[in-house]
Amino acid sequence: xxxxxxxxxxxxxxxxxxxxxxxxxxxxxxxxxxxxxxxxxxxxxxxxxxxxxxxxxxxxxxxxxxxxxxxxxxxxxxxxxxxxxxxxxxxxxxxxxxxxxxxxxxxxxxxxxxxxxxxxxxxxxxxxxxxxxxxxxxxxxxxxxxxxxxxxxxxxxxxxxxxxxxxxxxxxxxxxxxxxxxxxxxxxxxxxxxxxxxxxxxxxxxxxxxxxxxxxxxxxxxxxxxxxxxxxxxx
Numbered sequence: 001x002x003x004x005x006x007x008x009x010x011x012x013x014x015x016x017x018x019x020x021x022x023x024x025x026x027x028x029x030x031x032x033x034x035x036x037x038x039x040x041x042x043x044x045x046x047x048x049x050x051x052x053x054x055x056x057x058x059x060x061x062x063x064x065x066x067x068x069x070x071x072x073x074x075x076x077x078x079x080x081x082x083x084x085x086x087x088x089x090x091x092x093x094x095x096x097x098x099x100x101x102x103x104x105x106x107x108x109x110x111x112x113x114x115x116x117x118x119x120x121x122x123x124x125x126x127x128x129x130x131x132x133x134x135x136x137x138x139x140x141x142x143x144x145x146x147x148x149x150x151x152x153x154x155x156x157x158x159x160x161x162x163x164x165x166x167x168x169x170x171x172x173x174x175x176x177x178x179x180x181x182x183x184x185x186x187x188x189x190x191x192x193x194x195x196x197x198x199x200x201x202x203x204x205x206x207x208x209x210x211x212x213x214x215x216x217x218x219x220x221x222x223x224x225x226x227x228x229x230x231x232x233x234x235x
Contacts, residue, residue, distance in 0.1 A: 002092070002175070002179070002180060002181065002182055002183055003160065003161060003163055003183045003184045004160075005092055005096075006092050006095050006096050006099070006160070006163060006167075006181075006183065007096075007156075007157070007160030007161070007163065009092075009093065009096035010095075010096040010097075010099040010100050010103070010160065011153075011156050011157075011160065013096065013097070013100040013104075014099070014100045014103050014104045014107050014156070015107060015149075015152070015156075017100070017104045017108070018104050018107035018108040018110075018111050019111065019142075021038075021042070021108050022108060022111040022112055022115050022141070022145075023133070023137045023141060025038070025112060025115070026112075026115045026118075026123070026141060027123075027133060027136075029127070029133070035112070039105070039108070039109055039112070041105075042104065042105030042108050042109070043105035043106060043108075043109060044105065045101055045102045045105060046102055046103060046105055046106050048102075050165045050166060050169065051165075051169060053098065053102065053166070054165075054166060054169035054170055057094070057098055057170070058085075058170060061084040061085055061094060063081055063082070063083040063084070063085075063086065064081065066081075066084075068084070069081040069082060069084075085170060085171060085177070086177050087177060088177055088178045088179075088180035089180070091170075091171070091177055091180050091181055092180050092181065094170075095166055095167060095170065095181060098166060099163075099166065103156075107152055107156075110148060110151070110152055111145060111148060111149075111152070113148070114144075114145045114147075114148035115141065115145065118140070118141065118144050118145075122140045122144075123136060123140065126139070126140060150219070150220065153219055154216050154219055154220060157212070157215055157216060157219065158212055158216065161184060161185075161208060161211065161212050161215070162185050162208075163183045163184075163185060163186075164183060164185035164186050164189065167181035167182075167183055167186050168186055168189070173186075173190070173194075174190065175187070184204070184208050184211075185208070187204065188201050188204045188205055188208065189201075191204060
């Protein structure tokens with residue numbers, strides 16, 4: 001449940017931001033220039049090593065002297081400092097937001113690759129017909145991006161179920177506070193290399209593999225059915 005909570009929030013935020021940016025950059029009314037520059041800027045956090053990211057956010061999320069608490073206090077958004085890494089809910093939200101910051105650029109690049117494959121004639125026809133931005137996005141961009149969304153969903157799910165390094169580095173390596181950051185792979189690691197329960201750890205690894213396969217198969221099946229229905233509807 002810890003793994004799914006952290007991954008779920010991260011995925012919806014990451015996908016929402018990436019879809020919003022993809023819609024803006026594909027909108028013929030805006031005609032935003034410098035796509036290559038924005039791609040590089042958005043993807044940059046993904047190039048930073050996870051250990052550096054953990055050190056950076058350990059400092060920023062510090063209860064007494066962290067810059068995030070200081071900014072929120074000066075803006076009057078909070079009355080007292082929040083102990084981000086000592087509260088179960090706050091720590092899970094913090095990890096999700098960090099992962100969103102790291103990975104939304106990658107998702108954006110993948111979605112823009114899909115958008116670039118959509119014929120501009122569809123958008124021009126929608127513009128001539130008077131369709132607004134929301135109608136264009138829902139009726140053209142989103143249906144034609146479903147195969148790309150399937151790929152992003154499955155790869156993100158597999159990566160989310162393997163979440164280990166950030167929870168390991170941000171706290172004591174045991175999933176503190178109160179076990180809220182004790183993800184499946186972190187639990188597996190501790191059972192094998194901290195407690196020497198190698199047989200049990202291998203069983204957890206097999207269970208993790210089966211869970212990944214089952215979730216991926218369900219996702220692929222449901223998305224493939226939607227894509228097939230869309231294509232048949234178009235015919």
